[in-house]
Amino acid sequence: MIFSHESMPGPMTEAPTASPGAAPAFADIEAAAARLAGWAVETPLLNPPALDHQFGGRVLLKAETLQRTGSFKFRGAFNRISQIPEAERGAGVVTYSSGNHAQGVAAAAALLGVPATIVMPEDAPAIKVANTRGLGAEVVLYDRFTEDREALAVALAAERGATLVRPYDDPGVIAGQGTCGLEIARQAAARGLEIDALLVCCGGGGLTAGCALALTELSPRTRVYTVEPAGFDDTRRSLAAGARVGNDPAARSFCDALLAPTPGELTFPINRRLVAGGFAVSDDEVRAAMGYGFRTLKLVLEPGGAVALAALLAGRLETHGKTVALTLSGGNVDPETYREMLAAEGSAPA
Amino acid sequence: MIFSHESMPGPMTEAPTASPGAAPAFADIEAAAARLAGWAVETPLLNPPALDHQFGGRVLLKAETLQRTGSFKFRGAFNRISQIPEAERGAGVVTYSSGNHAQGVAAAAALLGVPATIVMPEDAPAIKVANTRGLGAEVVLYDRFTEDREALAVALAAERGATLVRPYDDPGVIAGQGTCGLEIARQAAARGLEIDALLVCCGGGGLTAGCALALTELSPRTRVYTVEPAGFDDTRRSLAAGARVGNDPAARSFCDALLAPTPGELTFPINRRLVAGGFAVSDDEVRAAMGYGFRTLKLVLEPGGAVALAALLAGRLETHGKTVALTLSGGNVDPETYREMLAAEGSAPA
Numbered sequence: 001m002i003f004s005h006e007s008m009p010g011p012m013t014e015a016p017t018a019s020p021g022a023a024p025a026f027a028d029i030e031a032a033a034a035r036l037a038g039w040a041v042e043t044p045l046l047n048p049p050a051l052d053h054q055f056g057g058r059v060l061l062k063a064e065t066l067q068r069t070g071s072f073k074f075r076g077a078f079n080r081i082s083q084i085p086e087a088e089r090g091a092g093v094v095t096y097s098s099g100n101h102a103q104g105v106a107a108a109a110a111l112l113g114v115p116a117t118i119v120m121p122e123d124a125p126a127i128k129v130a131n132t133r134g135l136g137a138e139v140v141l142y143d144r145f146t147e148d149r150e151a152l153a154v155a156l157a158a159e160r161g162a163t164l165v166r167p168y169d170d171p172g173v174i175a176g177q178g179t180c181g182l183e184i185a186r187q188a189a190a191r192g193l194e195i196d197a198l199l200v201c202c203g204g205g206g207l208t209a210g211c212a213l214a215l216t217e218l219s220p221r222t223r224v225y226t227v228e229p230a231g232f233d234d235t236r237r238s239l240a241a242g243a244r245v246g247n248d249p250a251a252r253s254f255c256d257a258l259l260a261p262t263p264g265e266l267t268f269p270i271n272r273r274l275v276a277g278g279f280a281v282s283d284d285e286v287r288a289a290m291g292y293g294f295r296t297l298k299l300v301l302e303p304g305g306a307v308a309l310a311a312l313l314a315g316r317l318e319t320h321g322k323t324v325a326l327t328l329s330g331g332n333v334d335p336e337t338y339r340e341m342l343a344a345e346g347s348a349p350a
Numbered sequence: 351m352i353f354s355h356e357s358m359p360g361p362m363t364e365a366p367t368a369s370p371g372a373a374p375a376f377a378d379i380e381a382a383a384a385r386l387a388g389w390a391v392e393t394p395l396l397n398p399p400a401l402d403h404q405f406g407g408r409v410l411l412k413a414e415t416l417q418r419t420g421s422f423k424f425r426g427a428f429n430r431i432s433q434i435p436e437a438e439r440g441a442g443v444v445t446y447s448s449g450n451h452a453q454g455v456a457a458a459a460a461l462l463g464v465p466a467t468i469v470m471p472e473d474a475p476a477i478k479v480a481n482t483r484g485l486g487a488e489v490v491l492y493d494r495f496t497e498d499r500e501a502l503a504v505a506l507a508a509e510r511g512a513t514l515v516r517p518y519d520d521p522g523v524i525a526g527q528g529t530c531g532l533e534i535a536r537q538a539a540a541r542g543l544e545i546d547a548l549l550v551c552c553g554g555g556g557l558t559a560g561c562a563l564a565l566t567e568l569s570p571r572t573r574v575y576t577v578e579p580a581g582f583d584d585t586r587r588s589l590a591a592g593a594r595v596g597n598d599p600a601a602r603s604f605c606d607a608l609l610a611p612t613p614g615e616l617t618f619p620i621n622r623r624l625v626a627g628g629f630a631v632s633d634d635e636v637r638a639a640m641g642y643g644f645r646t647l648k649l650v651l652e653p654g655g656a657v658a659l660a661a662l663l664a665g666r667l668e669t670h671g672k673t674v675a676l677t678l679s680g681g682n683v684d685p686e687t688y689r690e691m692l693a694a695e696g697s698a699p700a
Contacts, residue, residue: 044394049418065648068399127645293650294688295477298415298681300648331648335692338644342685 023270024171026217029178029210032079036179039111040075041067043180045187045325050296051312055319058193059312062184062327065299069131071257071330072180072207073097073104073167079176080165081108089114093165094157096120096149098256099128100304100330101167106137117162119153125256125302125334168206169264178210184325185218195222197317199308199326202226202235202278204260205267207329212274222325226271226278227311229253229286229304235263235271236278244268254283254337257304257330279317281310289313290338291345293328300338305330373620374521376567379528379560382429386529389461390425391417393530395537395675400646401662405669408543409662412534412677415649419481421607421680422530422557423447423454427515429526431458434513439464443515444507446470446499448606449478450654450680451517456485467512469503475606475652475684518556519614528560534675535568545572547667549658549676552576552585552628554610555617557679562624573626577661577676579603579633579654585613585621586628594618604633604687607654607680629667631660639663640688641695643678650688655680 043066051059064072081093092115095105102118109116116137120129121144133139140156142149150166157164166173181198188195198215200208208226215222226235231251238244246262253259263271281289286303289310293301301309308326311317317324393416401409414422431443442465445455452468459466466487470479471494483489490506492499500516507514516523531548538545548565550558558576565572576585581601588594596612603609613621631639636653639660643651651659658676661667667674 041397041399044396046394046416047391048416049391066396066398070646070648294685296420298420298650300644300650335644335695339689339692342689345685 022171023266024175024178024213026213028171028175029182029214032075032175033179033182035079035082036075036176039078040179042183043067045184048297055312055324057319057321058323059319060184060188060193060195060323060325061297061309062180062325063299064180064327064329065301065305065331069100069103069107070332071100071104071305072177072327073100074107075179076173076176076206077101077104077165078108078111080170080172081105081112081114083172084114084163088163091161091163092116094119094153094160094162095165095167096153097167098259099124099132100257100332102132102137103128103135103332105165106132106135110136117156119149119156121149125332125337127334128332131332168204168260169266171266174206174210174267174270176210177207178214180207180327181211181214182218184211185215188219188323188325193323195219195325196322197324198222198224199227199279199311199317199324200224201258201304201307201327201329202228203258203304204264205235205271206264207327208235208275209267209270212271216274223276224274225276225317227307228278228280229255229258229307230280230282232259233278233280234261236280238263238268239272239275239278242272255286255303255307257302258307279311281307281314285310285314287341287344290341294342294345299328300331300333301328302330302333372521373616374525374528374563376563378521378525379532379564382425382525383529383532385429385432386425386526389428390529392533393417395534398647405662405674407669407671408673409669410534410538410543410545410673410675411647412530412675413649414530414677414679415651415655415681419450419453419457420682421450421454421655422527422677423450424457425529426523426526426556427451427454428458428461430515430520430522431455431462431464433522434464438513441511441513442466444469444503444510444512445515445517446503447517448609449474449482450607450682452482452487453478453485453682455515456482456487460486467506469499469506471499475682475687477684478682481682518554518610519616521616524556524560524617524620526560527557528564530557530677531561531564532568534561535565538569538673538675543673545569545675546672547674548572548574549577549629549661549667549674550574551608551654551657551677551679552578553608553654554614555585555621556614557677558585558625559617559620561677562621566624574624575626575667576621576628577657578628578630579605579608579636579657580630582609583628583630584611586630588613588618589622589625589628592622605636605653605657607652608657629661631657631664635660635664637691637694640691644692644695649678650681650683651678652680652683
C-alpha cells in the first residue's frame with residue numbers, strides 16, 4: 001500500500017500500524033514522511049566548496065545536527081509514536097537510549113501528549129540527560145557495564161502497560177529514519193546530481209537501513225556504506241561475514257551514540273541485502289572530523305555524528321570526480337568533551 | 351538599468367563597474383547575485399522549532415556561517431573584485447580587515463586569479479590570519495591602537511598600483527552583501543512568510559545597507575534593525591542622532607568583527623534612510639548567544655556573528671506572533687575563545 005505526501009498531509013493522520021517485526025518497505029518511508037511533515041525539519045543537504053575542492057568531487061552533507069533535538073532520531077521516534085492507537089497512548093512509552101533516541105522520543109512524546117520514560121546509562125553525556133529531562137521525560141539511569149538496558153525497559157513497559165519504542169529494531173522507527181534518506185535522494189536529484197556513494201553513521205543500523213531502503217528505490221546506482229567507531233564495527237564485520245557478529249565487551253570509544261553491541265535483528269537483514277560495505281574510524285580520526293566541523297564547516301558535531309565525515313577525511317573512499325553524500329547525524333556533545341577536542345586540535349588552520 | 355538573473359547567468363560575465371562613491375541600487379544587487387551564482391553558497395534560511403517555541407513566533411536564521419570562508423564577506427569581495435577590468439587585475443588588490451573581509455577578499459581574489467594583500471591587526475584571531483594566508487594572500491600586520499589601517503592600505507595600494515577594496519564603503523561591496531538580503535527575502539517568500547523584522551549584525555554597515563536595499567524592494571513591510579556590541583553602537587546612536595557619530599576610543603569588546611569606529615560614509619546615508627533603528631548587546635549577552643548556538647542550534651558562531659541572535663535572546667524585540675529574521679553573519683572564532691565561552695556557559699541545558 002502506497003501513501004503519498006498528497007493523500008496524507010496531516011501530521012496527526014491515522015495510518016495502519018506496521019506489524020511489529022515486519023521489515024518496513026519504501027512505502028512505509030513515504031508514509032512516515034507524510035506523518036513527519038510540519039513536525040520534523042527538512043534539514044539542508046549542504047555542499048561546502050571547501051570539501052569539493054579538497055576531494056576533487058562533490059561532497060554533500062546531510063546536516064541532521066539541525067534536526068529537532070539535534071539528531072536524526074526525532075524522525076523515527078515521531079513516526080513510531082504517532083502510530084500508537086489513541087487508547088494506548090495514556091499508558092505512555094518506554095525506551096532505552098544513550099541519549100539521542102532518548103531526546104527524540106521525549107520530544108515526539110511531548111508533542112503528541114504521550115508520557116515518556118527513558119532508560120539511560122549513568123555515564124551518558126550530561127547534555128543528553130538534561131535535554132531529555134527538559135523535554136518532560138522521566139529518566140531512569142542504569143549501569144552500562146553491569147545491567148541489561150533492554151531487559152530493564154521491557155520490564156518497565158510491562159509493569160506500566162506502556163509501549164516499548166526500541167531505538168532501531170522497530171519497523172516504524174526504521175521507516176522514520178528512512179525519511180532522512182528520502183530527503184537526501186530528492187535534494188540531490190533537485191540539483192541534478194546522482195549520488196555515487198552514501199556514508200551513514202551506524203550504531204544499531206536503523207538510519208542505515210532506512211536510508212538504504214530509500215536510496216535503493218530512488219537512486220539505485222548509489223552505493224550505501226556504514227561507518228562505525230573502531231571496536232564497535234560490528235556491522236562492518238557482520239556484512240563481511242554474512243551473519244551478525246558482536247563487539248568485544250572490552251572495546252571503548254568516545255562515540256557514545258554508536259555503542260550498540262551487535263547489528264539489529266530487524267536492521268541487519270535489510271543492511272545485508274542493500275549495503276555495499278562498511279568502514280571503521282579511530283577516535284582520533286573522529287576528533288579530527290569534529291575539529292574540521294568547527295574550523296571549516298562551522299557545524300557542531302558530536303563524536304558519533306562525525307564518523308562518516310571522519311571516514312571521508314581519512315581517505316577511506318575514492319572521491320575524485322565522484323558525488324559522495326554523508327550523514328552528519330547528531331550534534332549533542334557536552335561542552336567539556338568539545339573543549340577537550342578543541343584543545344587536542346589546537347588552532348590548526350582550516 | 352536592471353540586470354536579471356536570467357540575462358546575466360555567468361559568474362564571469364562583464365558588467366559595468368559601479369562608479370566609486372555612487373550609492374548602489376537594487377539593480378546592482380541583482381547584478382551581484384548573477385555574478386555570484388555558482389561561486390557563493392546560497393546559505394539556508396533555518397527555522398529551528400526550538401526558537402519558534404521559545405519566542406511564540408517564527409524565527410528565521412540566515413546562516414552565513416555556512417558561506418564560503420565562514421562569513422557573508424565573500425559576497426561583497428567577489429562582486430567587487432570580479433568587476434576590476436582585466437588590465438588592472440595583475441597589479442592585485444589591497445584591503446584592510448580584522449579578518450572576515452580579509453578571508454573573503456583572499457578567497458575571491460584566488461578564485462579570480464588576482465594577487466591580494468591584506469592589512470590585518472596584530473591581535474586579529476589567529477584562525478583568521480592563518481586562513482587568510484592559507485588562501486594565498488599576503489598579510490601585513492599593524493597595531494590597531496596606534497596605526498591607521500586605512501592610511502596604510504591606501505599607501506600600499508598606491509605604491510603597487512593595486513585596487514583598494516574597502517570593507518564596506520564601496521558600492522560593489524555593499525551590492526554583494528545585499529545578495530544576502532535578496533536570498534532572505536526570496537527564501538521567506540518561497541515559504542509564504544512575510545518578515546516583520548530583520549536584525550542585522552552591524553560593523554561598518556555594509557551588510558545592513560545591502561540587506562536594507564534588498565528588503566525595501568522585495569519586502570517593503572519588513573523593518574530592518576542593526577545590532578552592535580555595546581560601546582561600538584555607533585550606528586545605533588548615529589541613527590538616533592541623524593548624523594554619523596563615533597565610538598569612545600577606550601571602548602573594548604570581544605566582537606572583533608564589529609569594531610568599526612564610525613558608520614561608513616557610503617553606508618550611513620543608505621541606513622539612515624532605510625533602517626528602523628538599532629540595538630546594542632553586551633559581551634555577556636553575546637557569549638550566551640554563542641552558547642545557545644552550541645547547545646541548541648549546533649552552529650559555531652563567532653562573537654560578531656552572534657550579536658543579532660543575542661539581541662533576540664535578550665528580548666530586545668517583541669516577537670510574539672511575529673516573523674523575525676536575523677543574520678548569523680560569521681563563524682570564524684579561535685578555538686581558545688570558543689573554549690572560554692563554553693567554560694563560562696558551563697553545561698546549562700538547552
